[in-house]
Amino acid sequence: MLGLMQDWPLLCHRIIEHAATVHGTQEVVTRSVEGPIHRTNYAEIRDRAVKVSQRLDRDGIKLGDRVATIAWNTWRHLEAWYGIMGIGAICHTVNPRLFPDQIAWIINHAEDRVVMVDITFVPMLEKIADKLPSVERYIVFTEKAHMPETTLKNAVAYEDWIAQADGNFKWKTFDENTAAAMCYTSGTTGDPKGVLYSHRSNVLHALMANTGDSLGANAGDTMLPVVPLFHANSWGIAFSAPSMGTKLVLPGAKLDGASVFELLDTEKVTHTAGVPTVWLMLLNHIAANRLKLPHLRFVVCGGSAMPRSMIKAFVDMGVTVRHAWGMTEMSPIGTLAALKPPFAELQGEARLDILQTQGYPPFGVQMKITDDAGKDLPWDGKTFGRLKVAGPAVSKAYFRVDTEILDKDGYFDTGDVATIDQYGYMRITDRSKDVIKSGGEWISSIDLENLAVGHPAVAEAAVIGIHHPKWDERPLLIVQLKPGQTATREDILKFMDGKIAKWWMPDDVVFVEGIPHTATGKILKTALRDTFKAYRFPNAAA
Ligand code: ADP
Numbered sequence: 330m331l332g333l334m335q336d337w338p339l340l341c342h343r344i345i346e347h348a349a350t351v352h353g354t355q356e357v358v359t360r361s362v363e364g365p366i367h368r369t370n371y372a373e374i375r376d377r378a379v380k381v382s383q384r385l386d387r388d389g390i391k392l393g394d395r396v397a398t399i400a401w402n403t404w405r406h407l408e409a410w411y412g413i414m415g416i417g418a419i420c421h422t423v424n425p426r427l428f429p430d431q432i433a434w435i436i437n438h439a440e441d442r443v444v445m446v447d448i449t450f451v452p453m454l455e456k457i458a459d460k461l462p463s464v465e466r467y468i469v470f471t472e473k474a475h476m477p478e479t480t481l482k483n484a485v486a487y488e489d490w491i492a493q494a495d496g497n498f499k500w501k502t503f504d505e506n507t508a509a510a511m512c513y514t515s516g517t518t519g520d521p522k523g524v525l526y527s528h529r530s531n532v533l534h535a536l537m538a539n540t541g542d543s544l545g546a547n548a549g550d551t552m553l554p555v556v557p558l559f560h561a562n563s564w565g566i567a568f569s570a571p572s573m574g575t576k577l578v579l580p581g582a583k584l585d586g587a588s589v590f591e592l593l594d595t596e597k598v599t600h601t602a603g604v605p606t607v608w609l610m611l612l613n614h615i616a617a618n619r620l621k622l623p624h625l626r627f628v629v630c631g632g633s634a635m636p637r638s639m640i641k642a643f644v645d646m647g648v649t650v651r652h653a654w655g656m657t658e659m660s661p662i663g664t665l666a667a668l669k670p671p672f673a674e675l676q677g678e679a680r681l682d683i684l685q686t687q688g689y690p691p692f693g694v695q696m697k698i699t700d701d702a703g704k705d706l707p708w709d710g711k712t713f714g715r716l717k718v719a720g721p722a723v724s725k726a727y728f729r730v731d732t733e734i735l736d737k738d739g740y741f742d743t744g745d746v747a748t749i750d751q752y753g754y755m756r757i758t759d760r761s762k763d764v765i766k767s768g769g770e771w772i773s774s775i776d777l778e779n780l781a782v783g784h785p786a787v788a789e790a791a792v793i794g795i796h797h798p799k800w801d802e803r804p805l806l807i808v809q810l811k812p813g814q815t816a817t818r819e820d821i822l823k824f825m826d827g828k829i830a831k832w833w834m835p836d837d838v839v840f841v842e843g844i845p846h847t848a849t850g851k852i853l854k855t856a857l858r859d860t861f862k863a864y865r866f867p868n869a870a871a
Pocket of ligand 1: 514631632633652653654655656657658661744757759847849851
């Protein structure tokens with residue numbers, strides 16, 4: 330027997346429709362790419378998103394067609410986002426930090442018909458445009474006054490383009506399993522892989538993100554997603570904030586400490602989300618200028634492990650820290666480290682111990698750890714295993730790739746190695762390809778990195794496994810010092826000594842000018858392995 334409830338497909342544009350109807354005057358503030366602060370609200374965003382839909386429809390864009398965006402977090406990007414999805418086209422967010430050749434590969438693989446682009450990235454696109462046969466037109470996210478001279482095919486300023494629509498147009502309706510958006514994983518090894526979200530998965534993911542134990546914001550709060558729209562839907566915030574009527578503050582192209590601080594301060598931001606590198610820049614700016622952020626209450630941090638020293642810096646500011654783990658294939662939320670009983674009352678170091686875990690999953694994400702043969706491992710907080718996940722907002726396949734990516738029980742292997750404790754708190758120990766295998770045991774590169782960045786002179790640290798004749802692999806610690814600071818190999822090892830098991834201690838420390846990063850801000854271990862491929866430990870006796 331079927332239930333007698335309404336057939337109401339979970340479509341993404343219902344979210345902006347709801348925001349416009351119930352929270353229409355709620356503000357969306359942007360530091361525009363052109364410079365000035367721009368203010369609009371959810372009602373205007375909906376109206377202009379409808380015009381985007383109408384205009385795309387007139388240009389012949391149909392259900393299932395891909396429309397790319399290469400853009401910062403701005404109100405125009407958000408309008409275009411809902412406008413593209415509102416006719417059942419697929420909003421393909423391209424990460425502009427990738428190499429131009431990778432961008433060309435991705436656009437060709439997705440067969441994007443239209444590319445919407447910020448003025449910042451026009452010169453880069455001009456260089457690859459002749460390799461992009463599927464693209465029929467480029468729409469530049471600006472108005473006539475700032476429209477650059479360009480060789481891009483059929484280029485038009487976004488404002489001129491939507492001015493040709495009168496807004497007398499209705500969103501389309503279709504099955505909730507229709508594809509809504511796509512995002513390629515950065516592909517540090519092999520070709521990038523296209524993750525294809527559905528309307529249903531995005532709406533369900535927004536609901537998962539909307540609780541106090543997830544992103545923690547409400548209609549009375551102000552959220553600044555530093556995490557870009559091209560990084561897994563800005564961790565879902567592009568859907569969850571409008572669905573709750575949360576005020577949005579969008580940082581545009583300026584993500585440095587001073588610029589982010591200024592917006593947090595002037596817009597009285599209560600909630601913000603970003604990767605550790607962004608928070609490092611912000612905290613350095615705050616410390617160097619002895620600043621305060623009295624309105625900030627909640628910082629979400631994910632994408633890479635959040636160092637303990639960073640968690641403590643925010644806790645000391647009176648801010649709730651929400652360490653989160655996830656991945657593009659999970660829309661992206663996987664787990665969040667909220668403090669639940671019996672941990673809520675913990676203080677000091679014991680509290681930091683829990684805040685530093687990657688947390689537990691919201692309803693809608695199932696996880697397990699297994700050994701290499703696929704056998705389930707216990708949730709005892711000690712046993713490491715391959716972390717696998719399942720849920721309605723987790724990928725079951727990649728776009729146009731035939732390989733099976735789920736195990737026999739329908740779980741997706743995240744490529745991470747983790748422990749899970751009896752309360753469901755998960756700790757990432759490593760990426761399976763980065764874990765250091767020493768004498769048949771595993772050493773967590775992440776734990777060593779987190780510890781090393783706690784040294785006051787260290788700006789960033791990376792650990793890679795180097796071949797060792799006796800132990801197979803041993804950890805090499807690679808350190809970038811803060812500007813103007815000094816520390817020796819011995820200073821750093823002394824700082825780490827006693828805080829980890831003896832056999833986890835790095836065999837050597839080397840200093841570098843800069844640590845390379847991937848396009849999503851993670852340490853690029855493949856490049857470091859390449860740089861240090863000839864390195865041998867000084868005392869490694871055969
Ligand atoms: P990419 O494709 O560049 O890896 P994702 O953003 O999808 O982009 O990366 C997901 C991966 O990032 C995870 O599988 C995990 O290895 C790492 N990651 C994300 N959040 C955390 C975290 N809080 N702690 C440790 N690692 C994390």
